[in-house]
Amino acid sequence: MARVTLDNVTKRYDDVVAVDDMNVEIEDGEFICLVGPSGCGKSTTMETIAGLTKPTEGTITVGETDVTNLPPKDRGVSMVFQNIALFPHMDVYENVSFGLRLRKYDKDEIDRRVEQAAEIVQLEGMLDREPTELSGGQQQRVAIARAIVREPAVFLMDEPLANLDAKLRVHMRTELQRLHKQLDTTIIYVTHDQAEAMTMSDRIAVINAGELQQIAPPLTCYNEPANRFVAGFIGSPSMNFVEGELTETGLVTDHFDLEFDVDGLDLETGSEVTMGVRPEDIYPAATAESLSSSSAVIDATTDVLEPMGDEIFVYLSLEDSQTATMTTEEASSASNQLLMSVDPDSTIEEDERVSVVLDRSKIHLFETRSGDALVHGIEDVTTAARGEATDRRAHAEIDSGGRSE
Structure with a gap:
């Protein structure tokens, strides 16, 4: 687990401000959702945490380490994308263990981590299957297991359920909550779906036009919105x-x-x-x-x-x-x-x-x-x-x- 701190983080693309002076402190073991309409800057905020994008201004801290200028592999974070992006020519075991094999981990350690991750996401007995033999929900579990085996300090999830059908999304929301309890780790989750934000998170960070509007527990955002935007966005x-x-x-x-x-x-x-x-x-x-x-x-x-x-x-x-x-x-x-x-x-x-x-x-x-x-x-x-x-x-x-x- 690790605390994540964004201190005056700003990201500009020429004259466009994608993230504007973002200040957020995420506690150890917290499940926080970054939520807002399309184009509001939530994914850009996550990309600055992951190291895929360097902020124009400000600092990002994971634990006690300033990771603002560190490459993604050295930040202690692991990311699950909206596009599951499994290797079609590899079976489940090879997909899950790919990052560990790149880092030259010992085979016994790789086997231990893969089996442990497969048990957590309920993929036992499926490690020899190809991605085409799996359902959408099972493929998403493979992507999550691939993140778990790295044993990161922070999980970053960028709309991982967006491509699933409605019934499966509801099921996977429950699975992610169970995963959070079992791993007891910090999860930062990006979504535009307020139902996901309301049901899964400890706190919601509502973002609009690159600016943080309110960060609070879901029911606080619902019952005591900080402004009209939050009041109109939260609730359906x-x-x-x-x-x-x-x-x-x-x-x-x-x-x-x-x-x-x-x-x-x-x-x-x-x-x-x-x-x-x-x-x-x-x-x-x-x-x-x-x-x-x-x-x-x-x-x-x-x-x-x-x-x-x-x-x-x-x-x-x-x-x-x-x-x-x-x-x-x-x-x-x-x-x-x-x-x-x-x-x-x-x-x-x-x-x-x-x-x-x-x-x-x-x-x-x-x-x-x-x-x-x-x-x-x-x-x-x-x-x-x-x-x-x-x-x-x-x-x-x-x-x-x-x-x-």
């Missing part, structure tokens, strides 16, 4: 966003208002603020009794329903006129649309006028221009005010000797 379907203007009593949008205490936001009245709420935190008003704090009722019209088996995605139009059918991502980001998730036994239908409420404890506010998060969950000022009014009325009745009718 994406978070709904509605832009509005800050007033003395809350937020005013084109379609509904939210009341809350604005004193702690440190923003002037009239500032542009974006509200974010996830589909599962929007409820039909008739079924929202269990919410401890709900928004005022919002009137909408159902547009499209998408039954998913365990839930139904409901596209809500906040205008009287229907809009054209949108994709999940488009609907969740449109200012006149909300995407709501309901139970599969819901009787809601298309083109139906509905009333919905938002769970105020799950509403996020972002500064519109910078995208920075302002607050996660808004105080229910209205409910508090009602409670105070009720208490005052009760005390007044007691003091006057009156009774409630």
Whole structure:
């Protein structure tokens, strides 16, 4: 195991900045995912760690060693690529042992390491097979075993499951988690699939346009996103966003208002603020009794329903006129649309006028221009005010000797 530290790492290609001042510290034995959209710089970041690309600025440390200028073979890392890249003319044993044979390891040591790796990735009895005789998942296991036999301090995995079918990807995610527990080593994993990042990692490093947006445990990124980009990228379907203007009593949008205490936001009245709420935190008003704090009722019209088996995605139009059918991502980001998730036994239908409420404890506010998060969950000022009014009325009745009718 080894700690990996990126200190002000920057990579430029002429006038293009692929990685911009990256600062990350990965602990011994940690499983961390670098996640972000295509072209965001996550693979370039991994390549600088592997030594395949030299950073323009900054330093990279593995353990106590500055490896910034060391060749890949001397860094104590081993990499698994998206392209499995097995030698087709070699059997499994020869593929797995190839790196060890290049380094002139003793045959007994090679046999020991290959057999141990084969047991870890469950390839016993397959060492004499050709790659063409293996399934996609088995070929990926061979590539992982090839990395294991080097006994590296750090495993680097660049989207190793991207070329597998959906069912096999789910299975291999579980296998990689078991592998991490068994080897108890540091794993840095690159993916654009947030499901992989959420389910496998100890922490997620969310990257956009070469810049680190947030590094935190998966549920922290989900429940307390650092900015609007993280909020929109983490979670499927994406978070709904509605832009509005800050007033003395809350937020005013084109379609509904939210009341809350604005004193702690440190923003002037009239500032542009974006509200974010996830589909599962929007409820039909008739079924929202269990919410401890709900928004005022919002009137909408159902547009499209998408039954998913365990839930139904409901596209809500906040205008009287229907809009054209949108994709999940488009609907969740449109200012006149909300995407709501309901139970599969819901009787809601298309083109139906509905009333919905938002769970105020799950509403996020972002500064519109910078995208920075302002607050996660808004105080229910209205409910508090009602409670105070009720208490005052009760005390007044007691003091006057009156009774409630």
